[in-house]
Amino acid sequence: MKIVFIGSGNLATHLSVALKKSGNDIVQIFSKSIENAKLLASKLDAEPVDNIKSIRSEADLYIFSVKDDALLEVVKSMPLTGGIWVHTSGSLPMNLLSQYKSDGYGVFYPLQTFSKSREVDFRNIPIFIEGDSCHTENVLESIAKLISGSVRVLDCDKRLYLHLAAVFANNFSNHTYLLASEILNHHDIPFDVLKPLIRETAAKVMEMDPKSAQTGPAIRYDEKIIQKHIDLIKDNETKEIYKLLSKSINKHSK
Template sequence: MIENVVIIGAGNLATQLALALTGKGIQVKQVFSRTLEAACELAGKVNAQFTNNLSALMPGSDLYIVSVKDSAIQEVMMNLPADKNRLVVHTAGSIPMEALSRFTNNYGVFYPLQSFSKYRNVDFSGIPICIEAHHAATLLQLQQLAERLSSSVHLVNSQERKTLHLAAVFVNNFVNHFYTIGYEILQDKKLNFDLLKPLIQETADKIESMSPLNAQTGPARRNDLGVISDQLNMLQDHPEFQKIYSFVSQSIYHIHQKQNNDLL
């Protein structure tokens, strides 16, 4: 059973994962970050040692969690002290598990499917944790660890995880960008973004009982060309917003036209 870990990274996910593990009695022995200040900050929260030198990582930990940006995973692994028996996982959505295979015989993936911010604590109990491992025994260890954090643990292979990550970009990252656009539109007219928050909440709540397709409303869904034209004119000072509005409206219309044709 995994009882202690070394966290490689001190960003959003690394921070929240370290806090969650500590909260369940799993010791974070050490934190690594390229920035000593970031390593020190996170280590202080979980009573761990810290370093900005990969060659100074503690040996003998039950698990090494690589939680850095995707493009840095290979560099981190290449600079770890050689140990083919070390159990290493990464937490990335789009990087295949086999990216770790050159560096250790014991590897896997521990991917919490959620959006994380460093200074906003989250409850892991309902967060889906997607796991994958090279060996059955390792998979069991990761499953037991994940089940200490969450009631939603899933065995997901690398291609499935990559697809989940793609879908997550649409439903989280792109949607949040639309929040930003809405915020800027209101700021231009000195209107309060808080007025939209009940709408945002209801939109999220509806898909608990309806499919996103059936929950869709708005002028594009109705093909209300008069409203669409008027709103495009309102965006003439924001040509990039116009392009987004037009493209998304067309996408909504075509998806619902296809649904209607399929029902004929």
């Protein structure tokens, strides 16, 4: 299958490489930065382009992998083509593409956090698809199954809730790691000392439900310890985060 990527960021990098390895032909990489397009295209034997009007019209699949707030602008500029158009957003509707393509459009959403410098195994990454027709969904499903062992059809409404849950599970938890690292840095303690705890916390929810895995002073709402921690925090915003999370943990533990 001939595939064009519109975008060259973290997700586009990993997804294009995985699709290439599974036997697909990545024919073009578009990016507003020609250097970024060249960097990714060089890994895929693809043509780099920075003019969206230069995108070929004969590909089978066009994957829009750009920031959510840039997607509509990019789609508006896209020349008419054949094939199927998909975006990779967890929070935007499939029908956003229908304004510019009458049929053959959908969503191809891998649920994972991606960084260019870190390898991922797509076989373990769930992919959620949606199409404007049974034919489109069948095509997307067959492509997704080439790289992933978990492929599901999910409509826009449910996908939005999935994305919300993923923000809590990934983005917010990582932010608390940042807050923890700042506390340690201020007192010359290396962040590495927390890594065994972080690994065990993640491992527990692979075997237990999150409610059963929860521990700490907030479950029993140990006010003396909680207040001592609050007094140690200098930043008012971080104090509020600590208070809100402690109250939420206590509420959900009952």
